[in-house]
Amino acid sequence: MRRFLLIALPYAWLLALFLVPFIIVLKISLSDIALAIPPYTPTLDLSAGWDGIKRFFAGLDFENFVFLTGDDLYWKAYLSSLRIAVIATAITLLVGYPIAYGMAKAPPHWRPTLMMLVILPFWTSFLIRVYSWMGILSGEGYLNQLLIAIGLIEEPLTILNTNIAVYIGIVYTYLPFMILPIYAALERMDESLLEAAEDLGCSRITAFWLVTVPLSRSGVIAGCFLVFIPTIGEFVIPSLLGGSRTLMIGKVLWEEFFNNRDWPVASAVAVILLLILIIPIILFQRNEQKAREADQ
Amino acid sequence: MKRLTWFNATSLTLGFAFLYLPMVILVVYSFNRSELVTVWAGFSTKWYGELLQDEAFLDAAWVTLQVAVVSSTVATVLGTMAALVMIRAGRFWGRTLFSGMIYAPLVMPEVITGLSLLLLFIGIGLDRGVFTIILAHTTFSMCYVSVVVSSRLVSFDRSLEEAALDLGCSHAQAFRLVTLPIIAPAVISGWLLAFTLSLDDLVIASFTAGPSATTLPIKIWSSIRLGVSPEINALSTILIAIVAIGVISASLVTKRASLRREAEERAAEQP
Numbered sequence: 092m093r094r095f096l097l098i099a100l101p102y103a104w105l106l107a108l109f110l111v112p113f114i115i116v117l118k119i120s121l122s123d124i125a126l127a128i129p130p131y132t133p134t135l136d137l138s139a140g141w142d143g144i145k146r147f148f149a150g151l152d153f154e155n156f157v158f159l160t161g162d163d164l165y166w167k168a169y170l171s172s173l174r175i176a177v178i179a180t181a182i183t184l185l186v187g188y189p190i191a192y193g194m195a196k197a198p199p200h201w202r203p204t205l206m207m208l209v210i211l212p213f214w215t216s217f218l219i220r221v222y223s224w225m226g227i228l229s230g231e232g233y234l235n236q237l238l239i240a241i242g243l244i245e246e247p248l249t250i251l252n253t254n255i256a257v258y259i260g261i262v263y264t265y266l267p268f269m270i271l272p273i274y275a276a277l278e279r280m281d282e283s284l285l286e287a288a289e290d291l292g293c294s295r296i297t298a299f300w301l302v303t304v305p306l307s308r309s310g311v312i313a314g315c316f317l318v319f320i321p322t323i324g325e326f327v328i329p330s331l332l333g334g335s336r337t338l339m340i341g342k343v344l345w346e347e348f349f350n351n352r353d354w355p356v357a358s359a360v361a362v363i364l365l366l367i368l369i370i371p372i373i374l375f376q377r378n379e380q381k382a383r384e385a386d387q
Numbered sequence: 388m389k390r391l392t393w394f395n396a397t398s399l400t401l402g403f404a405f406l407y408l409p410m411v412i413l414v415v416y417s418f419n420r421s422e423l424v425t426v427w428a429g430f431s432t433k434w435y436g437e438l439l440q441d442e443a444f445l446d447a448a449w450v451t452l453q454v455a456v457v458s459s460t461v462a463t464v465l466g467t468m469a470a471l472v473m474i475r476a477g478r479f480w481g482r483t484l485f486s487g488m489i490y491a492p493l494v495m496p497e498v499i500t501g502l503s504l505l506l507l508f509i510g511i512g513l514d515r516g517v518f519t520i521i522l523a524h525t526t527f528s529m530c531y532v533s534v535v536v537s538s539r540l541v542s543f544d545r546s547l548e549e550a551a552l553d554l555g556c557s558h559a560q561a562f563r564l565v566t567l568p569i570i571a572p573a574v575i576s577g578w579l580l581a582f583t584l585s586l587d588d589l590v591i592a593s594f595t596a597g598p599s600a601t602t603l604p605i606k607i608w609s610s611i612r613l614g615v616s617p618e619i620n621a622l623s624t625i626l627i628a629i630v631a632i633g634v635i636s637a638s639l640v641t642k643r644a645s646l647r648r649e650a651e652e653r654a655a656e657q658p
Contacts, residue, residue, distance in 0.1 A: 101485075102481070105489070115503065197391060214630045214633070216623070222615075223409035225611065226425060227409060229425070231426075375494075
């Protein structure tokens with residue numbers, strides 16, 4: 092009985108507030124928009140019995156998905172989200188790896204402090220961290236003031252409301268997710284392996300590529316997925332830092348729902364976004380599984 | 388003693404400058420007297436004064452705090468239960484689905500979670516407001532809590548619990564007197580994580596809050612969409628200060644606790 096309650100309570104909660112809502116999204120993505128409350132058709136009418144259920148299923152179709160493939164706004168938004176996510180992940184890796192490396196090579200009594208310094212921004216509001224770049228990157232912002240003051244440029248650069256600002260925002264907010272797994276992998280590494288490589292005639296740089304990089308691989312992969320997966324559906328960063336030409340699917344979904352009030356299309360956008368995300372999520376799970384097995 | 392090479396020292400310095408400079412600038416300019424945010428015109432605390440008189444911000448902060456306290460507490464209870472199920476319940480019907488539902492919300496884009504919950508609330512005719520935000524936040528935070536707690540439960544030595552049972556404890560007593568104190572650090576960090584996630588959330592709250600409830604992130608969002616504002620700089624500074632004090636004192640407390648435990652263990656080993 093105790094065991095039953097222990098399982099049933101969280102199970103029921105997740106079924107009601109995670110799985111059922113998701114099935115509703117799936118269902119509405121197959122419905123049509125209507126001028127009614129709720130603004131879609133058909134609605135399930137159980138009072139009409141079996142006939143009601145039959146009518147309900149007859150009213151569902153894949154029209155919204157056909158619509159999505161027909162309008163190039165949508166597939167462009169998916170592609171551009173993927174492209175932005177790939178590029179941003181690569182930059183984050185390039186920025187994050189040296190930091191993680193430096194942390195792992197730092198004297199051991201510094202490491203807890205360095206760890207805390209990496210985690211601290213993560214506890215700070217995401218919104219505020221994105222917002223802090225608006226003042227830096229804007230036309231009369233601090234960066235332009237600085238560059239003009241030191242005479243590098245004469246006219247202020249346009250950075251805010253471009254894709255460059257979006258990349259900066261993503262790298263900045265997701266950097267801890269990249270640093271921590273790489274640091275964890277590097278810290279576990281046995282230093283004597285590097286000495287052995289150098290004894291055997293490797294230069295320090297070759298030893299880095301042949302020993303350190305392969306040993307930190309699982310951390311790099313984990314970090315890349317931890318940045319890549321949430322970036323695809325990102326909404327806040329493209330809305331605040333991006334321009335009208337920054338196309339990301341999270342923003343499209345938001346606008347479809349709040350501005351156009353087209354719930355069926357918004358739901359269809361969500362379903363396809365999830366289908367796209369399933370592949371990296373499965374790959375990520377597999378990487379974690381492998382890392383766990385290697386540990387044992 | 389190992390020393391840092393110049394390469395490592397540079398990458399650490401640049402890296403941490405990148406992580407902290409934007410926030411330092413934000414804090415400094417929150418004390419700027421000028422209305423123009425990017426032009427320094429002397430020290431002033433007037434934006435803090437204006438912020439503290441802004442009823443709308445204070446109301447939003449109060450709503451946010453209520454939502455965060457309630458949702459993180461419920462999420463901690465449910466998440467700890469879910470962790471116990473994941474690690475200990477063995478096989479039961481629908482276990483794969485259960486673990487799928489625990490992990491999926493961690494990777495689900497916020498826009499989808501928000502949209503799906505909103506459609507549920509409308510579908511069952513639940514009026515949106517503080518209550519629906521609490522339901523939404525509890526749902527995704529409990530998954531984070533359960534991941535944090537289960538990582539601690541994995542390394543838990545069950546023979547301690549069995550010893551308590553042998554010595555006459557009931558199951559409930561053994562849980563309260565043995566298991567809970569041992570997993571307490573993970574439960575507390577789970578609660579803190581859930582609390583911060585709830586304070587921080589904009590997207591899910593925007594979907595699930597009706598017109599009647601405004602949380603702080605929603606309020607911040609509506610004022611920064613138009614650009615940088617000195618009031619928001621002041622508010623950000625307050626929030627950054629709270630987080631910094633919280634995290635630093637938490638890490639000092641855990642450090643002291645682990646030092647004390649080591650000392651106790653050493654004392655216990657003495658014959």
